[in-house]
Amino acid sequence: MTMLEFINYSVLLNNSNAPLIKDLSFKLEEAQSLGIVGESGSGKSLTALSALGLLNRRIFSTRGQVLLNRRNIFELTDTELNNIRGNEISMIFQEPMLSLNPVKDLQSQIYECVELSNKNLDHNDIKNSLNAVGLTNTNKILSSYPHMISGGQRQRFMIAMSILRKPNIMIADEPTTALDVTLQKQILDTLNNLKNDLNMSMLLISHDIELIKRYCDQILVMKDGVLIENKPTSKIFSHPDHAYTKQLVNFKTSKFREDYITKENKVLETKNLSCKYLVKDSFFRKKKEYFNALEDININIYEGESVGIVGESGSGKTTLAMSIMHLLSYDGEIRICDKITQEKLLGDRQLRRNFQIIFQDPFSSLSPRMTIKQILSEGIVSLLKITEHKKIHQMCINILNEVGLEENMLYRYPQEFSGGQRQRIAIARALVLQPKLLILDEPTSALDVLVQDSIVKLLLNLQSKFNLSYCFISHDLNLIKKMCHRTYVMKDSVIIEQGTTREIFKNPQEGYTRNLLESSFINY
Amino acid sequence: MNTFSIMWKNFKSSRRSLYSLYIFMFLFIVSLFSEMISNDKPIIMNIDDRVYYPYIIDYTEIDFGGELETTPDYKGYFITNLLESGDNWAIFPINPHSYNSINYNNMNPNPAPPSSDNLLGTDDRGRDVLARLIYGFRLSVVFALALTAIGIVIGLFFGAIQGYFAGRIDLYLQRFIEIWGSMPELYILIIFASIFEPSILLLIFLLSLFGWISLSDYVRAEFLKGRNMDYVNAARTLGLTDYQIIIKHILPNSLISVVTFLPFRISGAILILTSLDFLGLGVPSTTPSLGELLSQGKENISAWWLSLTTFVVLVGTLMLLIFIGEGIRESISGKSS
Structure with a gap:
């Protein structure tokens, strides 16, 4: 039986003619799980919202039909729609912190579902559904507020809320993107088991085709609002038709990086690096409480080498990056290029030209009030002490060409560029100073899959050209595998494992590392 | 495109705000030349083949x-003769009264109702209401601009120091601001x-002592x-100093x-000046002020030309400013294409 069907469905913005979704047709059968893959802006989330009739009619206009149990949802009244939502079809959003009300306790939020339900539900049903998603300590959970439980628990709670009324269809819109990799697998496994137990149909939306592949029977690939491929999972991987699908499928098949490195010049060396944050300060008492964000970190990076640092959020990766950049105060020793220490850096700011950083989010790392030229020339003036206008201009043009951008972009502002272009600008800003060491803090995680690929290629290219050393900080093991010669694994502020990337991936010693690898859906 | 030019583009799309801005700018610029519009001294005079400029030179x-x-009374018996x-001959400004000149030629008792001589009547001392409104508007706006700028x-x-350095500096300054802000402003004024x-x-000095507090809170949060x-x-990491970072990076984004x-x-400052003048705590009565006119209107309820005209000027000014403000607010939250 067909549960949900889209027939020649298009979505348009009211004030423009370009469709956001164009002629979308597909079916979701009973107990089927269907995956939608696509980059941001491809219309995945709009499709999900359309199925619940949640599109704001003042902004969007629609054409075609969406049939839910053979009823066209655009012909239903608001009351009828409200009855369908939650009872027949329910949705899980990407960010559980934002989809739970922060000023209400969880009990009153889940009871809201009970009140709206057309079935007779009682406290036992709530208990059962919480148990089903793996939240066993029900009384404690129900009396908590959203901020008191962890991100994984929040998302479980959202799932519990949406299965409480036993809907026939579950829509999950990037349900694990905001969570750590190890949690991702747990949550998706839970969701998948529930789907099988309750005989639901599931629509899973993600940008990650590997994740979709694990849980879905059928995969839809969307690009720019158009459905370009609709095939069973096995066929999509064996016979991808569209060039875009081919790129997606091949993206994760990568080799280890094993080009030869002469381990001669140390570019970075840390000795017993520790860093602590003040957690509790008392005005009247001497007693202070600290949180150790880094404990006795010893790492080194050689010239021309790429080193990866992996770990979950909260493991201290970013703190490590910040202390290497001398943006935080720390204990222990950091030596850069064998000679630069903390004391020397305090005396001579210009030494900063030897090490630079690329941040995760290219949208916040470029000042929105400065042109690209201003952004690029800032470092040239302050660190290289070049003041000659012609020379600065020439350097800016050269570096832009180096990262694959055009000269005519110099006088434009960051918000006119896409995420990938901005990340290139950030790379240009760092490289124009000709640093020896480049720290990359999750350089690709804010970008779409194929853009990620192009940035990775650019970085590899630049490394061989300028003999750079990279320090990758990431939770994306696939990126680490492609880029890094050696890897350090961090957990709870300490390094628990280190070795060449191949050793770590093939033969992880620690249970934590093994768990991390399993959750990342990488095939070896 | 730069953010401010985007803002301007969005602002222009709101007609009401754009026209409010034009009207306000026009009125303000015209009022800057009040002496040429409303003055009891002639702009130019020709007496016995000699040219005098009483408007510029003090004879x-x-x-x-x-x-x-x-100084002669240019409307008195001597000059008229x-x-x-x-x-x-002499050329007088359009409204031949200054804010302080008393019309002795008026037949009616003061406050006198509108007549061909005093277009909007006179106040209880025989001074021309129109002249006092023009000068009062200018004073209010200039006062408000100065207070806002300071x-x-x-x-x-x-705000920048607190927000940027945070920590201990922020803590102490914040306590200082709390104490400072809790001083009773009105009593100090009295x-x-x-x-x-x-x-x-x-x-301006007294009001500036307290007027910055609400703004510094916002700037602090932005920083x-x-x-x-x-x-x-x-x-x-590019080696910029704290000062450079504040000026070049954070400030433009907090503006x-x-x-x-x-x-x-600005509209708040106009209102403060008006209310202080109304209460008699503001400027001396020789200075033209909207608040003083209002309080005269209260004293002389039957003299409708006092309160009504002041009311219209005040409400008009505040409304223009609020429409402009609304337009700016919309232009920021609006789409940045």
């Missing part, structure tokens, strides 16, 4: 062949008004947000909130 009666060493004889400079300074000769400069942005960290507040702060 005494002796210059016109009189006896007194004081001179003008009527021979080829003598408030912004101090507010930005404290006390100072009784100690010193009240004047517009004193008022607290800004100091953790990646581009600020990036600027640090938006300041700009949004501008028209509302």
Whole structure:
């Protein structure tokens, strides 16, 4: 039986003619799980919202039909729609912190579902559904507020809320993107088991085709609002038709990086690096409480080498990056290029030209009030002490060409560029100073899959050209595998494992590392 | 495109705000030349084939062949007589009254109702209401601009320091601001008004002491947000000093909130001056002020031309400013294409 069907469905913005979704047709059968893959802006989330009739009619206009149990949802009244939502079809959003009300306790939020339900539900049903998603300590959970439980628990709670009324269809819109990799697998496994137990149909939306592949029977690939491929999972991987699908499928098949490195010049060396944050300060008492964000970190990076640092959020990766950049105060020793220490850096700011950083989010790392030229020339003036206008201009043009951008972009502002272009600008800003060491803090995680690929290629290219050393900080093991010669694994502020990337991936010693690898859906 | 040009583009799309801005700018610029519009001295005078410029040069009666060493009353008996004889002539401004000149020629008791001489009547001392409105509008707007500008400079300074350095500096300054802000502003004004000769400069000084606090809170919040942005960290790794980071990176990005507040702060300042004058705590009564006219209107309820005209000017000004402010607010939240 067909549960949900889209027939020649298009979505348009009211004030423009370009469709956001164009002629979308597909079916979701009973107990089927269907995956939608696509980059941001491809219309995945709009499709999900359309199925619940949640599109704001003042902004969007629609054409075609969406049939839910053979009823066209655009012909239903608001009351009828409200009855369908939650009872027949329910949705899980990407960010559980934002989809739970922060000023209400969880009990009153889940009871809201009970009140709206057309079935007779009682406290036992709530208990059962919480148990089903793996939240066993029900009384404690129900009396908590959203901020008191962890991100994984929040998302479980959202799932519990949406299965409480036993809907026939579950829509999950990037349900694990905001969570750590190890949690991702747990949550998706839970969701998948529930789907099988309750005989639901599931629509899973993600940008990650590997994740979709694990849980879905059928995969839809969307690009720019158009459905370009609709095939069973096995066929999509064996016979991808569209060039875009081919790129997606091949993206994760990568080799280890094993080009030869002469381990001669140390570019970075840390000795017993520790860093602590003040957690509790008392005005009247001497007693202070600290949180150790880094404990006795010893790492080194050689010239021309790429080193990866992996770990979950909260493991201290970013703190490590910040202390290497001398943006935080720390204990222990950091030596850069064998000679630069903390004391020397305090005396001579210009030494900063030897090490630079690329941040995760290219949208916040470029000042929105400065042109690209201003952004690029800032470092040239302050660190290289070049003041000659012609020379600065020439350097800016050269570096832009180096990262694959055009000269005519110099006088434009960051918000006119896409995420990938901005990340290139950030790379240009760092490289124009000709640093020896480049720290990359999750350089690709804010970008779409194929853009990620192009940035990775650019970085590899630049490394061989300028003999750079990279320090990758990431939770994306696939990126680490492609880029890094050696890897350090961090957990709870300490390094628990280190070795060449191949050793770590093939033969992880620690249970934590093994768990991390399993959750990342990488095939070896 | 730069954010401010995007803002301007969005602002222009709101007609009401755009016309409000045009009208306000027109009125303000015209009011800057109040002396040429409304004055009891002629702009140019020709007496016995000699040209005089009483509007620019201060003549005494002796210059016109009189006896007194004081400025002549250009509408008095002496000058009028001179003008009527021979080829003598004079060009008076459109409204031949100054804010302080008393019309002695009026037949009616003061406050006198509108007549062909005093277009909007006179107040209870026989001074022309139209002239006082024109000068009062100018004074209010200039006062408000000065107060706002001073408030912004101090507010930005404290807010930037607190927000950027955070931690201990922020803690102490915040406590200082709390204590400072809890001082009773009105009592201080009353006390100072009784100690010193009240004047517009004193008022600006006293109100500036407290006016910056609300703004510094906003700037502080913007800076607290800004100091953790990646581009600020990036600027640090590029070796910029704290001062450079504040000026070049965080300040331009925090100015938006300041700009949004501008028209509302200006209208607030106009209202403060008016209310202080109304209560008699503001400027001396020789200074033209809207508040003083309002309080005269209260004293002379039957003289409708006092309260009604002032009311219209005041409401008009505030409305224009609020429409402009609304437009600016919309232009920021609006789409940035």
